Amino acid sequence: MSGPGPVASGVRLDVSNLEVCLGRTGADVVGDVSFAVRAGEVLGLVGESGSGKTTVVLALLGHSRRGLRISAGQVHVDGVDLLRLPPAELRAFRGARVAYVPQDPSAALNPALRVGTQLKEAMRVHPGAVDDPEGRILEVLREVHLEASPDLLRRYPHQLSGGQQQRVGLAMAFACRPSLIVLDEPTTGLDVSTQRHVLDTIRSLCRAYGVAAVYVSHDLAVVGGLVSEVAVMYSGRIIEIGPTARVFGDPLHPYTRGLLGAVPSPLMAARLTGIDGQPPRPGRRPAGCSFAPRCGFATDECRSDQPAPVPVDSRAVRCVRVTQIRASAGRVSAALSPRAASDAEVPVLSVRGVSAGYARKAVLSGIDLDVPAESCVAVVGESGSGKTTLARCIVGLHGNWTGDITFEGAPLAAAARDRPRQVLRRVQYVFQNPYTSLNPRKTVGQIVAQPLEQYLRLGYRERSERAARALADVSLGADFLSRYPDQLSGGERQRVAIARALVVEPDLLICDEVTSALDVSVQAVIVELLRARQAERRIAMIFITHNLALMRSIAQSVVVLRAGAVVESGPVEQVLEHPADPYTIRLMEDVPKLAFPGTR
Amino acid sequence: MAATAPPTRTGAVPAGRAGRHPWLSVLWTAARTPRGTAGLVMAALVVLVALVGPAFAPHSPNALLTLTFAKPSAQFPLGGDELGRDVLSRVLVGGRLLLLMAVAATAIGIVLGAAAGISAAYLRGAPDGIIMRSVDVILSFPQLVFALLLLSLLGPKSWLIVVAVGVSHAPAVARVIRSATLDVAERDYVKVAELQGMRPAKVMAREILPNLISPLMVEAGLRLTYSIVIMAGLAFLGFGQPPPTANWGTMINENRVGLPLNPWAVIAPAILIALLTIGTNTFTDAVARVAIGVDRRPEEAALVDELGPEQA
Numbered sequence: 001m002s003g004p005g006p007v008a009s010g011v012r013l014d015v016s017n018l019e020v021c022l023g024r025t026g027a028d029v030v031g032d033v034s035f036a037v038r039a040g041e042v043l044g045l046v047g048e049s050g051s052g053k054t055t056v057v058l059a060l061l062g063h064s065r066r067g068l069r070i071s072a073g074q075v076h077v078d079g080v081d082l083l084r085l086p087p088a089e090l091r092a093f094r095g096a097r098v099a100y101v102p103q104d105p106s107a108a109l110n111p112a113l114r115v116g117t118q119l120k121e122a123m124r125v126h127p128g129a130v131d132d133p134e135g136r137i138l139e140v141l142r143e144v145h146l147e148a149s150p151d152l153l154r155r156y157p158h159q160l161s162g163g164q165q166q167r168v169g170l171a172m173a174f175a176c177r178p179s180l181i182v183l184d185e186p187t188t189g190l191d192v193s194t195q196r197h198v199l200d201t202i203r204s205l206c207r208a209y210g211v212a213a214v215y216v217s218h219d220l221a222v223v224g225g226l227v228s229e230v231a232v233m234y235s236g237r238i239i240e241i242g243p244t245a246r247v248f249g250d251p252l253h254p255y256t257r258g259l260l261g262a263v264p265s266p267l268m269a270a271r272l273t274g275i276d277g278q279p280p281r282p283g284r285r286p287a288g289c290s291f292a293p294r295c296g297f298a299t300d301e302c303r304s305d306q307p308a309p310v311p312v313d314s315r316a317v318r319c320v321r322v323t324q325i326r327a328s329a330g331r332v333s334a335a336l337s338p339r340a341a342s343d344a345e346v347p348v349l350s351v352r353g354v355s356a357g358y359a360r361k362a363v364l365s366g367i368d369l370d371v372p373a374e375s376c377v378a379v380v381g382e383s384g385s386g387k388t389t390l391a392r393c394i395v396g397l398h399g400n401w402t403g404d405i406t407f408e409g410a411p412l413a414a415a416a417r418d419r420p421r422q423v424l425r426r427v428q429y430v431f432q433n434p435y436t437s438l439n440p441r442k443t444v445g446q447i448v449a450q451p452l453e454q455y456l457r458l459g460y461r462e463r464s465e466r467a468a469r470a471l472a473d474v475s476l477g478a479d480f481l482s483r484y485p486d487q488l489s490g491g492e493r494q495r496v497a498i499a500r501a502l503v504v505e506p507d508l509l510i511c512d513e514v515t516s517a518l519d520v521s522v523q524a525v526i527v528e529l530l531r532a533r534q535a536e537r538r539i540a541m542i543f544i545t546h547n548l549a550l551m552r553s554i555a556q557s558v559v560v561l562r563a564g565a566v567v568e569s570g571p572v573e574q575v576l577e578h579p580a581d582p583y584t585i586r587l588m589e590d591v592p593k594l595a596f597p598g599t600r
Numbered sequence: 601m602a603a604t605a606p607p608t609r610t611g612a613v614p615a616g617r618a619g620r621h622p623w624l625s626v627l628w629t630a631a632r633t634p635r636g637t638a639g640l641v642m643a644a645l646v647v648l649v650a651l652v653g654p655a656f657a658p659h660s661p662n663a664l665l666t667l668t669f670a671k672p673s674a675q676f677p678l679g680g681d682e683l684g685r686d687v688l689s690r691v692l693v694g695g696r697l698l699l700l701m702a703v704a705a706t707a708i709g710i711v712l713g714a715a716a717g718i719s720a721a722y723l724r725g726a727p728d729g730i731i732m733r734s735v736d737v738i739l740s741f742p743q744l745v746f747a748l749l750l751l752s753l754l755g756p757k758s759w760l761i762v763v764a765v766g767v768s769h770a771p772a773v774a775r776v777i778r779s780a781t782l783d784v785a786e787r788d789y790v791k792v793a794e795l796q797g798m799r800p801a802k803v804m805a806r807e808i809l810p811n812l813i814s815p816l817m818v819e820a821g822l823r824l825t826y827s828i829v830i831m832a833g834l835a836f837l838g839f840g841q842p843p844p845t846a847n848w849g850t851m852i853n854e855n856r857v858g859l860p861l862n863p864w865a866v867i868a869p870a871i872l873i874a875l876l877t878i879g880t881n882t883f884t885d886a887v888a889r890v891a892i893g894v895d896r897r898p899e900e901a902a903l904v905d906e907l908g909p910e911q912a
Contacts (some may be wrong), residue, residue: 437788441810454796
């Protein structure tokens with residue numbers, strides 16, 4: 001599909017055969033990307049890290065990151081192919097006709113300039129785009145539901161909340177009334193409630209202005225609630241594209257199916273099925289279908305030829321076996337039989353009236369929490385609710401707290417350095433971000449063996465054996481022992497961090513947002529791994545998360561934190577299905593849900 | 601979790617030991633990158649001249665053999681210097697001691713500075729205050745004045761020049777390393793080590809130091825250059841080896857008046873010092889890049905869409 005730009009039918013963005021290459025080797029990073037978006041519609045572009053979604057949307061602005069080159073294809077916006085524009089015209093096009101909303105508003109807004117100055121800037125570089133800049137600023141602020149007051153315009157970005165910052169970003173993008181707006185994960189860092197309001201704003205603005213929008217996200221549930229059409233990317237190709245309800249309700253490509261199976265649901269406890277393996281890197285993709293090595297349906301044909309898009313049921317699917325797969329039985333999600341929280345006599349860990357703070361700012365006040373033996377307690381709350389501080393008090397990283405924490409009947413010292421070595425060993429902590437919790441100068445073998453040396457003073461041979469066994473427990477082979485963390489994917493890193501905690505056979509494992517830095521298919525694998533190890537070794541666990549849906553698959557009881565205080569606690573089913581506290585009720589309502597026929 | 605362990609490629613590699621010492625393997629890998637090879641060749645050339653040179657000197661370096669600032673001739677390929685001595689011979693002889701002293705002074709400066717900087721940043725509190733305020737006091741003297749102070753108290757001895765120059769490097773190194781450590785000390789893997797009950801000294805040596813290889817290497821390259829410059833300056837002021845002794849630094853100072861007559865008397869030692877400086881800095885840069893993995897996966901670094909939300 002090439003030829004002149006879109007003619008009629010309100011198509012504002014028409015991308016055809018877009019290809020972006022590595023400048024050095026010429027291997028394509030994304031290729032054969034074609035789609036169209038009509039006025040007032042939002043296309044969702046979903047995919048996991050490295051799938052090429054950001055590369056594609058940057059190409060929609062005629063931009064490529066360092067080391068990459070847009071090598072083929074057309075991007076027509078209102079009939080103009082912006083890849084053919086000379087640099088000066090392209091600059092005039094960007095911002096005025098094509099706008100971009102970046103992922104992290106706190107990093108995208110200039111911290112040294114007032115909000116009003118930054119908004120005016122957008123219009124100053126495009127004189128003539130707007131008749132009355134001053135009036136337009138006030139108008140656009142009202143449209144993104146910000147208070148259009150001089151006070152707001154005088155503020156600096158750090159004086160706004162995350163949600164307000166992202167609204168300012170939206171206001172800048174909409175200020176010049178563009179034809180196309182590209183949104184790159186604009187709600188990723190926001191709380192669920194804020195996220196929902198920002199999504200509502202985006203949807204209504206696109207409709208009101210007849211703007212075509214491309215919304216990039218790794219969060220399927222967010223996309224599902226926002227967009228009318230969705231494109232799923234894998235390894236630089238769009239592997240399935242069609243109406244959202246069809247793609248999510250009845251996924252056809254094996255990858256789409258896997259991805260949907262990995263999304264946790266707050267409505268039922270299910271065993272999450274991730275997708276094992278990793279997507280191939282550009283330049284190292286197999287001859288045939290890129291997904292074939294991870295696909296349960298792959299045949300020899302899949303491994304030899306690149307599949308072309310097959311039109312099925314109002315969408316295009318890049319899979320040669322799509323009709324056979326569709327005929328086979330639908331995906332069965334394995335429901336988990338609810339495991340009752342054991343009401344054993346003595347809880348492993350008991351927290352009573354714990355308050356903590358930084359300097360003069362109180363973060364926790366009067367927290368009570370019990371972790372029964374062999375069970376998993378989830379601690380949920382939005383960012384800033386104090387859940388990480390609570391975990392740090394328990395493990396002893398945050399020594400400045402008052403109250404009582406008893407571990408197996410004995411009180412714990414406030415700071416880790418005052419605790420006996422064996423107590424330290426029995427309470428293990430897995431950090432949120434596997435990109436900073438592994439020492440980049442140590443091999444995986446050294447990292448996993450280190451606690452054995454520190455806590456148990458084991459000899460070299462025994463350390464090596466136990467480290468290899470611990471890696472096998474998290475499904476990593478012995479060849480990982482000699483690798484460095486930067487040679488591992490995020491999921492592999494987090495497995496190494498889990499192996500390091502499990503290798504010393506702890507009695508209590510504290511997992512602090514351990515999947516928040518990971519892709520959804522990897523998150524499912526990690527949660528399932530934790531669930532299996534916890535059940536098998538009968539260890540007690542505290543699972544900290546902001547994701548209400550995720551804890552359903554792993555925890556037996558839950559504690560909901562808000563602003564440093566417990567607002568509700570009880571068995572998971574009861575709290576999620578019949579929340580009593582208004583805050584929990586609102587959280588449950590605002591959680592984006594994938595609710596299409598066929599999905600759970 | 602149906603995934604089974606991938607097939608073992610390298611067999612069970614012993615945990616806690618990576619075959620060769622990791623620092624040596626970093627140096628070895630760095631030497632094989634184009635950048636590292638270029639730097640190493642340049643530096644090695646100068647070191648070779650300095651070490652083997654004296655054996656090949658055609659004349660005595662201190663004998664007055666030709667005219668003052670004589671032009672290069674067949675007998676004296678680089679001409680004569682301010683007193684009519686053979687420039688080539690003086691260049692070949694004049695590097696050995698200078699190089700050894702500069703390297704030793706640099707090593708002292710880096711070790712002292714790194715120890716002070718890491719301790720200050722990791723221990724915080726009182727140690728930080730004491731160390732960094734002493735650093736400020738020493739820094740308030742210009743480096744050359746500080747070295748002169750020590751030398752005029754104890755007399756110009758070679759070992760003292762090395763110690764004086766080394767110690768005068770330490771405060772500047774400490775400040776750079778302290779700020780680099782402040783960042784590293786907040787990483788989660790340092791907290792993991794603390795939760796494992798690791799002693800502070802061990803945390804600094806095993807968790808923090810290896811992550812400072814990049815700033816340390818940059819500092820080492822820079823300080824080596826400074827060492828040579830300061831020692832040349834000290835020699836010029838009379839605090840070096842006594843006058844007739846050939847020394848690249850001294851030669852540049854001695855012969856600069858004759859620059860229009862025989863530029864080689866200045867250019868030859870200057871080229872060697874420059875080559876050494878550029879070579880060591882290029883090589884240390886390569887080492888730093890290998891250590892932090894920049895050259896490990898060049899093309900893929902640009903491709904990761906996102907590394908996941910950074911920790912708030």
